[in-house]
Amino acid sequence: xxxxxxxxxxxxxxxxxxxxxxxxxxxxxxxxxxxxxxxxxxxxxxxxxxxxxxxxxxxxxxxxxxxxxxxxxxxxxxxxxxxxxxxxxxxxxxxxxxxxxxxxxxxxxxxxxxxxxxxxxxxxxxxxxxxxxxxxxxxxxxxxxxxxxxxxxxxxxxxxxxxxxxxxxxxxxxxxxxxxxxxxxxxxxxxxxxxxxxxxxxxxxxxxxxxxxxxxxxxxxxxxxxxxxxxxxxxxxxxxxxxxxxxxxxxxxxxxxxxxxxxxxxxxxxxxxxxxxxxxxxxxxxxxxxxxxxxxxxxxxxxxxxxxxxxxxxxxxxxxxxxxxxxxxxxxxxxxxxxxxxxxxxxxxxxxxxxxxxxxxxxxxxxxxxxxxxxxx
Amino acid sequence: xxxxxxxxxxxxxxxxxxxxxxxxxxxxxxxxxxxxxxxxxxxxxxxxxxxxxxxxxxxxxxxxxxxxxxxxxxxxxxxxxxxxxxxxxxxxxxxxxxxxxxxxxxxxxxxxxxxxxxxxxxxxxxxxxxxxxxxxxxxxxxxxxxxxxxxxxxxxxxxxxxxxxxxxxxxxxxxxxxxxxxxxxxxxxxxxxxxxxxxxxxxxxxxxxxxxxxxxxxxxxxxxxxxxxxxxxxxxxxxxxxxxxxxxxxxxxxxxxxxxxxxxxxxxxxxxxxxxxxxxxxxxxxxxxxxxxxxxxxxxxxxxxxxxxxxxxxxxxxxxxxxxxxxxxxxxxxxxxxxxxxxxxxxxxxxxxxxxxxxxxxxxxxxxxxxxxxxxxxxxxxxxxxxxxxxxxxxxxxxxxxxxxxxxxxxxxxxxxxxxxxxxxxxxxxxxxxxxxxxxxxxxxxxxxxxxxxxxxxxxxxxxxxxxxxxxxxxxxx
Numbered sequence: 001x002x003x004x005x006x007x008x009x010x011x012x013x014x015x016x017x018x019x020x021x022x023x024x025x026x027x028x029x030x031x032x033x034x035x036x037x038x039x040x041x042x043x044x045x046x047x048x049x050x051x052x053x054x055x056x057x058x059x060x061x062x063x064x065x066x067x068x069x070x071x072x073x074x075x076x077x078x079x080x081x082x083x084x085x086x087x088x089x090x091x092x093x094x095x096x097x098x099x100x101x102x103x104x105x106x107x108x109x110x111x112x113x114x115x116x117x118x119x120x121x122x123x124x125x126x127x128x129x130x131x132x133x134x135x136x137x138x139x140x141x142x143x144x145x146x147x148x149x150x151x152x153x154x155x156x157x158x159x160x161x162x163x164x165x166x167x168x169x170x171x172x173x174x175x176x177x178x179x180x181x182x183x184x185x186x187x188x189x190x191x192x193x194x195x196x197x198x199x200x201x202x203x204x205x206x207x208x209x210x211x212x213x214x215x216x217x218x219x220x221x222x223x224x225x226x227x228x229x230x231x232x233x234x235x236x237x238x239x240x241x242x243x244x245x246x247x248x249x250x251x252x253x254x255x256x257x258x259x260x261x262x263x264x265x266x267x268x269x270x271x272x273x274x275x276x277x278x279x280x281x282x283x284x285x286x287x288x289x290x291x292x293x294x295x296x297x298x299x300x301x302x303x304x305x306x307x308x309x310x311x312x313x314x315x316x317x318x319x320x321x322x323x324x325x326x327x328x329x330x331x332x333x334x335x336x337x338x339x340x341x342x343x344x345x346x347x348x349x350x351x352x353x354x355x356x357x358x359x360x361x362x363x364x365x366x367x368x369x370x371x372x373x374x375x376x377x
Numbered sequence: 378x379x380x381x382x383x384x385x386x387x388x389x390x391x392x393x394x395x396x397x398x399x400x401x402x403x404x405x406x407x408x409x410x411x412x413x414x415x416x417x418x419x420x421x422x423x424x425x426x427x428x429x430x431x432x433x434x435x436x437x438x439x440x441x442x443x444x445x446x447x448x449x450x451x452x453x454x455x456x457x458x459x460x461x462x463x464x465x466x467x468x469x470x471x472x473x474x475x476x477x478x479x480x481x482x483x484x485x486x487x488x489x490x491x492x493x494x495x496x497x498x499x500x501x502x503x504x505x506x507x508x509x510x511x512x513x514x515x516x517x518x519x520x521x522x523x524x525x526x527x528x529x530x531x532x533x534x535x536x537x538x539x540x541x542x543x544x545x546x547x548x549x550x551x552x553x554x555x556x557x558x559x560x561x562x563x564x565x566x567x568x569x570x571x572x573x574x575x576x577x578x579x580x581x582x583x584x585x586x587x588x589x590x591x592x593x594x595x596x597x598x599x600x601x602x603x604x605x606x607x608x609x610x611x612x613x614x615x616x617x618x619x620x621x622x623x624x625x626x627x628x629x630x631x632x633x634x635x636x637x638x639x640x641x642x643x644x645x646x647x648x649x650x651x652x653x654x655x656x657x658x659x660x661x662x663x664x665x666x667x668x669x670x671x672x673x674x675x676x677x678x679x680x681x682x683x684x685x686x687x688x689x690x691x692x693x694x695x696x697x698x699x700x701x702x703x704x705x706x707x708x709x710x711x712x713x714x715x716x717x718x719x720x721x722x723x724x725x726x727x728x729x730x731x732x733x734x735x736x737x738x739x740x741x742x743x744x745x746x747x748x749x750x751x752x753x754x755x756x757x758x759x760x761x762x763x764x765x766x767x768x769x770x771x772x773x774x775x776x777x778x779x780x781x782x783x784x785x786x787x788x789x790x791x792x793x794x795x796x797x798x799x800x801x802x803x804x805x806x807x808x809x810x811x812x813x814x815x816x817x818x819x820x821x822x823x824x825x826x827x828x829x830x831x832x833x834x835x836x837x838x839x840x841x842x843x844x845x846x847x848x849x850x851x852x853x854x855x
Contacts, residue, residue, distance in 0.1 A: 027818040029563040030825075032397040035635055038566065038825055042832035043390055049837045057383065089834075093841035186598030202598070290497060326495070333478045333495045340485070341478040343704070347500045354597075354769045 049089055051081035060215050063245035063253075162373055165232070170197035171373055174231040174279075176222065177238035179206050180350075183357025184235060184284070184365075191358070191366040196374045201229070209242035210266040219266075222273040232373075234274045235365065237284035239305070240350060243297040254297075260304060267308035271315050281315040282368055283308075284360070287324035288331075290349025295330070318364050324356065337362035378420040380628045381581045381843075388417065389632060392538075396636055400560055407529045407556070414536035418503070425501040428466075433535050435462060436511040440518050440525045456519035460512055467508045470500055475703035503542035505700055507535050509667055514549035516671055523550045530556050539633040545626050545643040545663040552638070559637045567821030569634035570828070571813065574835045576627030581843040583798060584621035587613045589844065591790045596767050599776045605788035607780050609795060614767050615760050616802035619647065622661070641666075646806035648759075651751040653717050656759060668697050686722065691715035701766070706774060710765045717758050 030038070047054060055078050058070035081087030165171035171192075175185045185202020192198040203225075208216035218238075226234075242263070246252045252259050274281050286302045289295040302321070309317035324344060325331055332349075336342035337358045344356035352360065378385050392413045399406040419426050439459040446452040468476075474495060481491035514531065517523040526534070526549075534552045595602045595610035602610070623644035630640045643663050650656035657665045673693045679686040691712070698711020743751075768774035820831065 027565065027567045027821040029821070030566040031563055032400070032637070034825060035564045035566045035569070036394055036397060038570070038828045038832070039393065039635065040390060041826070041829035042836065043386060045829060045833035046836035046840075049833055050840045053840050054383065090837050090841050093838060097842060182597060186600065189598070190600065290499065330497055331495065332474050332497060341481040341495075343474070343478065349499065354773065 045086075047077055048081050048084070049086050051078040051087050052090060054078075060212070063247060063251050163232070165197045165373055167197045170199045171233065171369075172229065172231040173198055173200045173233045173235060173369075174225065174229065175200060175202040175235045175237075176218075176225075176274075177204065177236050177284075178208050178240055179204050180240055180286075180352065181235070181237045181284075183352050183354045184237065184361060186354065187357040187361040188235070188365060188369075191361045192369065195366070196370060198369075201231075207241055209238050209240070210263065210270060211242040211244050211246045213266075214247070219269045219273040222270060223276060226274060226277045226279060230277050231279050233369065234279050234281045235284060236270075236274070236281060237286075239286050239298060239301045242301055243294070260300065263301070264304050264308060267304055268312070271308060271312045275312070275314040279314070280372070281309065281312070282365060283315055283317050284365070285317060285319045285321060287320045287345075287352070288329065290330045290332075290345070294350075316368065318368060320360060320364070323360065323363055324352070334359065378417050380625060380632075381577055384420075388413075393635055400637070403556075403559075404529070406559070407533050411529070411533050411536055414533070414538040414541060417538040418536065418541060421502045422499070424499075428470075428501050428504070429507060429536060430532075432463070432466060432507060432511055433532050435459075436515055436535075437525070437528055437531045440515050440531070443515060443518050444525045452519055456516055459515045463508045463512050463515075467504060470498055470504055472699075472703045473498055479705075506544050506546060507541065509546050509671075510540075510549065511535060512671060513546075513667065517548070517550050523553070526553045526556075537633070537638075539629040539636070539638075540640065543622075543625050543629070544661075545629065545640055546667050547640055547663065548667075551641065555638050562637050564637065565634060565821075566828075567817035568814075569631045570832055571817040571820060572627040572631035572634070574832065574839075575813075576624040576629075576631065577839050578835070579620035579624030579627070581624075581839050583802060584617045584624060585844045586798060586842075587617040587620070587795070590792070590795050592617050592767075594790065596769075596773060596777070599773060599780055602780070602784070602790065603786035603788050604781050604784045605786075606790045607777055607784070609788070609791045609799070611760050611764055611777070611781075612799050613795060614763050615648070615756075616799045618763065618766070619644070620802060646808075646810075648756060648803050649752075649806040650755050650759075651748055653714065653721055653755055653758060656755060657714075657718070664697070664700075668693050672696060683723075683726070687719040690718045690722065694718065706765045706768055706771060709771070709774075710762045713758070713762045713765070 051074065055071075055074045058067065058074045061067040061070060078087070163169075173188065175181050175188065181202060182204045185200055188202075189198070189200040192200070205216055205218075205221075208218065210218055213219075222234075243254060245254050246259065246262060248262060252262050271281060271283075283305050285305055286298045289298050299321075302319075306317045306319065309315040322328070324334070326334060330345075330349065332343060332345050333341050334344045336344070336355050342355035342359075343353050344359060345351065346353055378388060392410075395409060395413075396406065399409050415426055415429075418429060436459065439455060439462070443452055443455045443459070446455055477491065477493045477495055480493070484491045514523070514534070518525055525531075530553055531549075533556065534547075534549055537547075537552070540547050590613075591606065591610050592613045595606055596614070599607060626643040630643065633640045641663055643661060645659040645662065647656055647660035650659055673689055676689040676692060677685050678689060692715070694715030695708060695711040698707045698709070698714070701707045701710070764777050765771075765774050768777060820828065823831065
């Protein structure tokens with residue numbers, strides 16, 4: 001670093017055509033004040049031009065004062081974008097390149113928009129069904145089949161006789177949830193291989209849960225998917241993102257008494273949507289988390305899932321707190337499905353590794369599925 | 378706090394303004410920068426601050442003792458103890474669980490139960506980077522290349538937020554002198570803004586696209602995908618890890634530059650390399666250089682005969698592999714790189730030992746097809762390494778490699794955009810050297826308003842093409 005300017009600047013030019021007698025392109029260096037001015041101007045202008053996406057980001061934050069501030073700040077910026085027309089470039093780019101580049105990216109639903117048309121990044125089959133689907137149809141279907149589902153539900157209630165899956169008509173399993181389900185799909189397919197003809201479609205929807213339907217509406221999405229794919233079994237695991245305030249008619253704070261009540265209602269709605277076509281649900285409970293506070297919150301949610309699934313005629317709750325723990329406490333490493341000590345959890349103290357997923361599947365899920373669909377096998 | 382977030386943009390804008398306002402008062406500036414860096418780090422977990430501060434105090438205390446030691450033996454011993462202390466901290470937080478689990482599995486084969494308890498240890502963000510930087514500080518003092526700096530300077534060096542969590546690994550003797558010469562600078566803003574914009578584009582647009590379009594799905598469950606998808610997922614990961622990692626460090630280097638610091642380059646078009654040795658001079662250059670200066674050369678480097686040289690290469694890369702993560706797959710990655718580097722060296726030595734070329738007088742340039750073949754081999758060795766690097770277990774890696782040859786079938790994940798992005802990422806690395814610099818120079822000659830407009834335009838393009846509402850902004854962990 002130096003206090004002189006241009007001559008030293010040229011000498012410090014980090015890389016350039018070496019050896020050649022070429023004159024390097026001269027560049028202008030700025031004083032710190034000029035640099036700060038350029039950066040701030042670019043950020044402010046960029047904020048106005050990106051106002052729509054900033055607003056969406058602010059909206060999606062957990063309810064609370066930070067969100068309120070963010071929304072309040074972004075409001076005028078968005079207005080400015082509209083008045084000046086500066087917001088149009090962003091919209092135009094998204095539209096223009098939409099067909100080419102964006103669909104492969106997981107697109108969260110815009111607030112208030114039903115999610116039946118969601119292009120699910122997680123699963124090609126899902127993406128195909130989602131293409132151009134009408135929400136109205138999907139939801140209509142869900143309504144129309146609700147009775148039918150209920151009837152079928154009572155028929156096979158209480159683990160009555162189920163169909164025998166064959167190679168031609170394998171057991172259709174849909175693994176749905178947040179990032180926690182990521183390792184379960186692969187583990188399930190390989191666990192069932194050779195034991196039961198099954199087709200497993202896994203769909204982790206990142207950053208989702210039941211607390212923020214304005215971000216991703218699981219019941220609506222479930223209705224559409226179940227209507228289209230008619231799975232025999234849905235394996236559900238979620239909740240990691242749900243320790244936050246919710247909004248009904250007004251904001252329901254996480255620590256309020258009504259919160260658990262409202263959440264329980266959402267679990268019931270989700271289960272109803274999942275089972276509307278007669279599918280059964282295995283609801284996988286949340287494992288012990290590394291952070292004690294977070295674990296306390298997750299344990300509360302887990303109790304809601306257990307109660308919801310137990311009260312539902314077509315759902316079964318699968319607890320994981322004992323399996324994925326050492327003496328009841330969080331465990332990064334545990335004896336795995338093959339008897340060796342394996343890493344079960346990721347560095348974040350929350351997610352399962354593939355070995356963790358395998359342990360969960362081998363020790364609990366595969367068993368539950370085989371008991372139901374291959375009692376003799 | 379991650380770079381490509383609105384939070385960071387606000388944080389950086391505030392810090393940048395305050396930093397230049399405080400520059401005339403160096404002590405206040407350092408206190409401010411230390412505070413800002415600690416705020417940045419505490420955004421992950423405030424408990425980590427204790428560790429960072431502890432590592433700082435330990436290394437500074439030892440540095441002063443090393444500098445005060447009056448004979449070489451004592452100095453060397455102190456350096457060893459300090460490095461051992463730093464590695465013990467790293468080992469405890471990063472490798473304890475891996476070590477105990479691996480040992481348990483080994484002992485179980487002999488019917489012995491293992492003696493160490495499995496403990497729950499949280500891995501602090503960036504620990505691999507700041508312990509390596511601390512080691513560079515004390516070792517260079519031990520070697521007489523550096524004088525101990527003031528407590529505050531060392532604290533700022535180890536915590537400086539642009540490089541704190543993911544590098545580049547800046548050496549103490551590069552960083553510390555710059556603290557004294559900050560006032561009155563002019564800034565190479567063409568380069569700084571160019572790096573930040575390119576870094577954001579690579580990380581937010583390209584890397585996110587490849588991860589969600591093909592890479593994550595295939596690596597999560599390779600048995601569900603065909604050979605074509607697996608092949609493209611491997612190429613896709615090669616492009617993803619490059620754009621993600623080089624993008625992140627580009628942003629770091631650019632931000633440091635706006636704050637008045639020159640950082641070393643970290644990537645130089647690595648996929649244009651025609652030998653693996655060449656690759657390591659272009660990939661994560663600050664790590665290769667660190668490994669060379671503080672591991673390979675202390676091991677003896679290439680000074681003790683061929684066998685020792687090969688051993689040192691392999692050992693360096695094995696440990697370098699383990700540095701990336703506590704799992705055997707990273708060891709396999711390191712073994713492949715170390716083994717291939719040794720093989721390349723062996724073949725090169727044999728080639729040079731042969732009699733002179735049959736057609737003397739010709740330029741020693743290789744025909745194009747030999748260069749092309751070398752490039753192809755090097756690139757695919759690197760890609761083979763990435764399979765182990767990315768796979769979460771050997772099962773996944775072997776399934777990937779087996780299915781490469783045994784799983785024909787349709788490949789719906791292999792789309793035109795995916796292929797185009799991968800090819801473009803690699804092709805860009807063959808542009809003539811200096812292309813980026815020329816663009817930066819053009820940009821720097823724009824009037825200031827034009828520069829702001831161009832940058833704002835770039836932000837719009839990046840945001841419009843990136844995944845909507847970059848998830849970490851809300852739900853960092855999911």
